Amino acid sequence: xxxxxxxxxxxxxxxxxxxxxxxxxxxxxxxxxxxxxxxxxxxxxxxxxxxxxxxxxxxxxxxxxxxxxxxxxxxxxxxxxxxxxxxxxxxxxxxxxxxxxxxxxxxxxxxxxxxxxxxxxxxxxxxxxxxxxxxxxxxxxxxxxxxxxxxxxxxxxxxxxxxxxxxxxxxxxxxxxxxxxxxxxxxxxxxxxxxxxxxxxxxxxxxxxxxxxxxxxxxxxxxxxxxxxxxxxxxxxxxxxxxxxxxxxxxxxxxxxxxxxxxxxxxxxxxxxxxxxxxxxxxxxxxxxxxxxxxxxxxxxxxxxxxxxxxxxxxxxxxxxxxxxxxxxxxxxxxxxxxxxxxxxxxxxxxxxxxxxxxxxxxxxxxxxxxxxxxxxxxxxxxxxxxxxxxxxxxxxxxxxxxxxxxxxxxxxxxxxxxxx
Amino acid sequence: xxxxxxxxxxxxxxxxxxxxxxxxxxxxxxxxxxxxxxxxxxxxxxxxxxxxxxxxxxxxxxxxxxxxxxxxxxxxxxxxxxxxxxxxxxxxxxxxxxxxxxxxxxxxxxxxxxxxxxxxxxxxxxxxxxxxxxxxxxxxxxxxxxxxxxxxxxxxxxxxxxxxxxxxxxxxxxxxxxxxxxxxxxxxxxxxxxxxxxxxxxxxxxxxxxxxxxxxxxxxxxxxxxxxxxxxxxxxxxxxxxxxxxxxxxxxxxxxxxxxxxxxxxxxxxxxxxxxxxxxxxxxxxxxxxxxxxxxxxxxxxxxxxxxxxxxxxxxxxxxxxxxxxxxxxxxxxxxxxxxxxxxxxxxxxxxxxxxxxxxxxxxxxxxxxxxxxxxxxxxxxxxxxxxxxxxxxxxxxxxxxxxxxxxxxxxxxxxxxxxx
Numbered sequence: 001x002x003x004x005x006x007x008x009x010x011x012x013x014x015x016x017x018x019x020x021x022x023x024x025x026x027x028x029x030x031x032x033x034x035x036x037x038x039x040x041x042x043x044x045x046x047x048x049x050x051x052x053x054x055x056x057x058x059x060x061x062x063x064x065x066x067x068x069x070x071x072x073x074x075x076x077x078x079x080x081x082x083x084x085x086x087x088x089x090x091x092x093x094x095x096x097x098x099x100x101x102x103x104x105x106x107x108x109x110x111x112x113x114x115x116x117x118x119x120x121x122x123x124x125x126x127x128x129x130x131x132x133x134x135x136x137x138x139x140x141x142x143x144x145x146x147x148x149x150x151x152x153x154x155x156x157x158x159x160x161x162x163x164x165x166x167x168x169x170x171x172x173x174x175x176x177x178x179x180x181x182x183x184x185x186x187x188x189x190x191x192x193x194x195x196x197x198x199x200x201x202x203x204x205x206x207x208x209x210x211x212x213x214x215x216x217x218x219x220x221x222x223x224x225x226x227x228x229x230x231x232x233x234x235x236x237x238x239x240x241x242x243x244x245x246x247x248x249x250x251x252x253x254x255x256x257x258x259x260x261x262x263x264x265x266x267x268x269x270x271x272x273x274x275x276x277x278x279x280x281x282x283x284x285x286x287x288x289x290x291x292x293x294x295x296x297x298x299x300x301x302x303x304x305x306x307x308x309x310x311x312x313x314x315x316x317x318x319x320x321x322x323x324x325x326x327x328x329x330x331x332x333x334x335x336x337x338x339x340x341x342x343x344x345x346x347x348x349x350x351x352x353x354x355x356x357x358x359x360x361x362x363x364x365x366x367x368x369x370x371x372x373x374x375x376x377x378x379x380x381x382x383x384x385x386x387x388x389x390x391x392x393x394x395x396x397x398x399x400x401x402x403x404x405x406x407x408x409x410x411x412x413x414x415x416x417x418x419x420x421x
Numbered sequence: 422x423x424x425x426x427x428x429x430x431x432x433x434x435x436x437x438x439x440x441x442x443x444x445x446x447x448x449x450x451x452x453x454x455x456x457x458x459x460x461x462x463x464x465x466x467x468x469x470x471x472x473x474x475x476x477x478x479x480x481x482x483x484x485x486x487x488x489x490x491x492x493x494x495x496x497x498x499x500x501x502x503x504x505x506x507x508x509x510x511x512x513x514x515x516x517x518x519x520x521x522x523x524x525x526x527x528x529x530x531x532x533x534x535x536x537x538x539x540x541x542x543x544x545x546x547x548x549x550x551x552x553x554x555x556x557x558x559x560x561x562x563x564x565x566x567x568x569x570x571x572x573x574x575x576x577x578x579x580x581x582x583x584x585x586x587x588x589x590x591x592x593x594x595x596x597x598x599x600x601x602x603x604x605x606x607x608x609x610x611x612x613x614x615x616x617x618x619x620x621x622x623x624x625x626x627x628x629x630x631x632x633x634x635x636x637x638x639x640x641x642x643x644x645x646x647x648x649x650x651x652x653x654x655x656x657x658x659x660x661x662x663x664x665x666x667x668x669x670x671x672x673x674x675x676x677x678x679x680x681x682x683x684x685x686x687x688x689x690x691x692x693x694x695x696x697x698x699x700x701x702x703x704x705x706x707x708x709x710x711x712x713x714x715x716x717x718x719x720x721x722x723x724x725x726x727x728x729x730x731x732x733x734x735x736x737x738x739x740x741x742x743x744x745x746x747x748x749x750x751x752x753x754x755x756x757x758x759x760x761x762x763x764x765x766x767x768x769x770x771x772x773x774x775x776x777x778x779x780x781x782x783x784x785x786x787x788x789x790x791x792x793x794x795x796x797x798x799x800x801x802x803x804x805x806x807x808x809x810x811x812x813x814x815x816x817x818x819x820x821x822x823x824x825x826x827x828x829x830x831x832x833x834x835x836x837x838x839x840x841x842x
Contacts, residue, residue: 040541043531043630043684050529050632051661052500057490059520061479062665064535065658069478079473092600092653093564097519099480100657108471110464114485120461140740143514143772143781179513209464211471232513234655236521237486240472244483263464319561351564352773360564 061099065090070100073156073168080108080211083150085171088304088323094351094358095145096174098234103241104150104172106276107211110261114245117209119229123266124202126191133231133245139181139189142228144251145357147175147325149297151254151281151402157389158404161421165308169408169420173323175358178249180230183223186265193220193267203271206248206257207264216257216281217271218250222295226251226356229262251356252327253295254402256281286397297327299386300405301334301361301378312416315369320347321362326380330354333379334361340373341388341409347376371414377407482520486511491521494577494589501529501632504571506592509725509744515772515779516566517595519655524662525571525593527697528632531682535666538630540650544687545623547612554652554666557602560610563649564600565672566778568746570718572675572702572823578810579825582841587728590829590841594744596779599670601651604644607686614641614688624692627669630684637678637702638692639671643716647672647777650683672777673748674716675824677702707818718748720807721826722755722782722799733837736790741768742783747801751775754800755782761794762830768797792835798828 061068068090076082083104086096096102103109114133122128150172156162157169183204187193193202204223208214218227228249231237238244243260250257256276271277271293283291301324306312320338324331330353335344347361361376379385387395389406396403411421482489489511497503504525507517517523524530535554543549571593577583578590604625608614614623625644629635639648649670652658659665664681671678677697692698692714704712722745727733741759745752751774756765768782782797800806808816810827817824832842 040685042634045531045533045630045682046528046632046634048531048632049501050526050531052529053497053503053524053526053662054491054493054500054505055530056520056662057492057505058482059491059522059660059662061519061657062659062661063532064665068657070475070480071478072475076474079475080470082474084475084478090658091656092562092658093598093656095516095598095656097655097657098482099477101480103474105471105474107467108473109476110466110469110471111484112466138739140783140785141513141742141771145772177514177516209466211467211469213463213467234518235512235514235516236482236489236518237511237513238483239480240483241474241477241480244485261466264461318559321562350562351566352775354773362561364561 068100070103071167073164081106083172085167086174087167088171088173088302089166089307089309091304094175094323094360095234096176098176098236098239098242101174101176101233101239101242102150102172104255105210105241106214109241110210111240112209112245112261117245117263119246119262120264121186121190122264123205123268124194124196125187125267126194129190136181136229136231136246139185141179142182143177143179144228145175145177145354146249146251147173147356147358148255148258149173149325151256151294151297154404154408155401157406157408158393158398158400161409163420165420166302166304170302172255176233177235178228178230179232180228180249183227183229184225186229196269203268205264205266205268205272206259206262208259209261209263214256214259214276215272215274216259216276217268217274218257219293220267223250223253252297254281254297257295281402283396283400283402286399291396291400294403297325298403298405299326299328299331299378299380299384300324301376301386302408303374303376303410306374306412306418307410308418308420310418312367312412312418315367318365318367319362320365320374321360322376324359324361324376324378325357326378326384327356328384329356329381331359331378332381335377336363337375338365338372341375344377367412369414371412373409373411375407375409489521491524492588494585502527504593506588507595508588509592509594509723510587510728510730512725515596515744515781516655517597519597519657519660519663522595522597522654522660522663523571523593525676526631526662527635530662531631532661533630533666533682538666538684540667540683541685542607542611543685544626544689545615545617546608546688547615550611557650557652557667560602560606562600563603564598565649566596566598566775567670567672568594568596568777568779569676569679570594570746572677572715572718575825575829576822578827578829579814579819579821582830584841586730586841587723587725591723593676597654598656599649599651600653601649601670604648604650605646607650617690624689626685626687626689626693627678627680627683628685629680630682635677635680635697636693636695637680637697638689638695639678640714641688644671644674673718675702675718678716702823704817704821704823707820712817712821715824718746719824719826720747720749720752720799720801720805721745722797722807723829724795724797724831727795727833727839728831729839729841731839733788733833733839736788739786739788740783741786741795742781743797745780745782745797745799746778747799747805748777749805750777750802752780752799753802756798757784758796759786759793762796765798788833790835792833794830794832796828796830
């Protein structure tokens with residue numbers, strides 16, 4: 001079943017649910033213990049030979065998972081200048097499989113022959129150079145797990161609950177292992193930055209080879225210790241829609257600065273005020289001034305299960321689980337409220353807590369069948385805590401599309417339905 | 422280009438190669454610096470709109486990567502009782518994308534409806550139970566990154582160099598983030614193990630719902646702190662060929678014990694001596710006795726680039742990179758030799774060094790154009806060091822198909838060709 005909370009309970013299931021409602025962590029099927037003292041019936045799947053090895057030399061998901069796909073929140077007037085979202089409610093752990101990494105393109109997905117692709121590094125550097133993909137593969141590499149989040153993610157919640165499920169509210173968010181060459185190694189390869197483009201004051205212009213020639217200016221001193229020029233994600237070469245054959249990864253910075261189909265890095269003395277950092281990706285504040293070059297995605301979290309579209313089928317135990325992340329470091333703690341924000345308690349953080357990567361949290365919850373609301377709040381390693389929507393609106397007003405990171409509330413009706421309301 | 426070392430150099434490339442051969446880490450294209458002072462030509466991919474968002478709601482690799490697929494080392498008489506290997510030479514970082522995780526099946530890949538699937542936990546437990554997938558999703562979960570290796574991996578090297586490339590010698594090896602329920606949590610759900618099946622002496626029988634009813638006995642005290650019953654890999658539900666909808670993960674143990682399509686866990690007092698632990702997966706030693714229940718995969722490493730099939734196209738710098746792992750803990754160090762084993766130096770370990778997970782290593786190498794051999798040697802957190810083939814053969818003889826973990830040597834000819842010889 002795609003969604004564990006969506007189906008009406010079967011008769012056997014209803015009996016189980018009755019038992020579950022009695023309390024405790026116990027989870028069991030209607031099958032009595034005595035039934036299990038006899039040999040199990042042979043599984044029908046054991047009676048026939050299965051599909052051969054290499055039926056799919058490159059594997060695909062189970063047909064039973066056909067609804068776990070990327071989706072768009074709306075129809076876009078230009079299909080290449082659009083986005084699609086990661087199905088967070090159906091995912092587990094912290095990594096996003098490459099086939100489900102969110103998309104946000106400004107001019108569609110180009111088809112680039114890696115043998116023909118070149119990366120130019122020029123501007124205020126001693127020896128400008130063109131790099132082939134082979135050149136890049138002959139430099140020392142580094143692999144790191146980092147999240148990517150579009151700065152427009154969750155923007156539809158600025159004006160209050162949108163009613164949308166978590167895939168469409170928070171799904172411009174993914175997390176992969178990225179492999180490539182450190183930006184600092186590449187700058188060494190071009191002889192270093194010249195005095196006028198010194199790294200304490202220098203900027204880096206990054207340009208993509210797509211139809212939008214996506215172009216952003218980045219402050220060198222804030223990215224040089226961690227930016228990568230990558231050719232692989234989750235072990236294999238980049239997917240076309242993720243920048244094949246080459247992209248920039250600037251850990252923690254808004255997604256669009258991680259320029260895909262990267263063809264050019266130019267060291268300059270000041271930001272070049274491109275379209276994507278003036279008319280776009282800049283926030284108009286309530287006082288009429290602009291918040292430009294915000295870059296870092298602030299600490300944020302969201303409950304992915306249960307979440308809108310799920311339905312609690314019985315009173316009793318549910319594990320609340322979700323994701324937390326910060327563009328400024330690691331997640332220090334996540335707190336969960338199951339009474340609409342009146343009280344909070346710490347969630348468990350699962351596995352390794354990595355820098356600028358998704359962190360999975362989990363909290364035990366016993367639903368008593370009443371209407372309530374569930375929320376999560378992340379605090380990062382800088383001490384910054386995710387704000388309420390009211391706090392965020394007070395600071396930024398209602399004109400902005402970008403960098404919405406407020407605490408997200410899901411309502412739970414007495415019927416068990418979970419809604420974004 | 423699929424393989425950075427395979428193609429003959431173009432004219433421009435030859436000029437570059439001359440420069441590289443001059444020494445230093447410098448990598449650069451023939452394009453002169455002066456050329457880069459003029460504006461770059463607009464990329465052809467910038468002149469036309471790209472493909473739309475959601476062209477693939479579930480994404481697929483670039484057509485340029487069509488050769489990066491699983492492969493079998495030989496034709497198998499029964500296509501469902503066969504294996505396929507992960508293309509290690511083409512992968513980066515430490516994770517294996519789900520579509521490239523190796524296969525080893527004994528009765529083919531069953532098609533299982535997750536709504537109908539049940540897991541029975543019975544035997545020496547207080548309250549035997551059947552669990553639905555929904556039941557399992559309502560228990561606390563855990564995610565961890567672990568490698569899987571078939572105990573037959575690299576078995577074709579027992580009699581000396583097989584001539585095969587690394588995909589076929591070491592490709593029964595993959596690494597994923599696994600999400601599911603701790604075995605210990607499930608045993609709590611059935612009221613715990615009864616006195617006669619106490620965890621210090623108890624065994625666990627695990628059975629799959631495939632046509633082979635793959636069945637193994639496992640020592641509870643050695644697995645209870647870390648075994649997981651998992652429903653997800655790398656963020657999404659298991660792939661069919663990886664046990665959809667449910668499998669056992671026993672971190673560090675030989676692959677076949679991580680029973681796929683898991684339908685039954687029975688607590689018993691002693692191993693049940695199944696076919697897969699008597700006639701198979703047991704090693705005949707030189708003295709005629711059997712090495713049974715070896716389980717843990719010992720520390721091992723292999724250089725994946727350059728490796729057989731690659732060709733060094735010029736003298737000069739190459740980063741040597743590969744993978745190291747141990748079924749008994751973390752990797753403490755990897756050493757590399759570039760002179761046929763005469764001298765060794767430490768390799769860099771990349772990223773987080775995780776328990777029973779693949780670890781990426783890297784070492785700088787300057788090839789002087791002479792014939793040589795390159796090797797790697799792993800040492801794990803227990804202090805165990807990967808043996809030479811001679812040491813392994815002295816200890817185990819030549820009758821065994823399983824648990825081959827000797828140091829692997831790749832020859833480099835003066836022509837630059839890399840061979841398993």
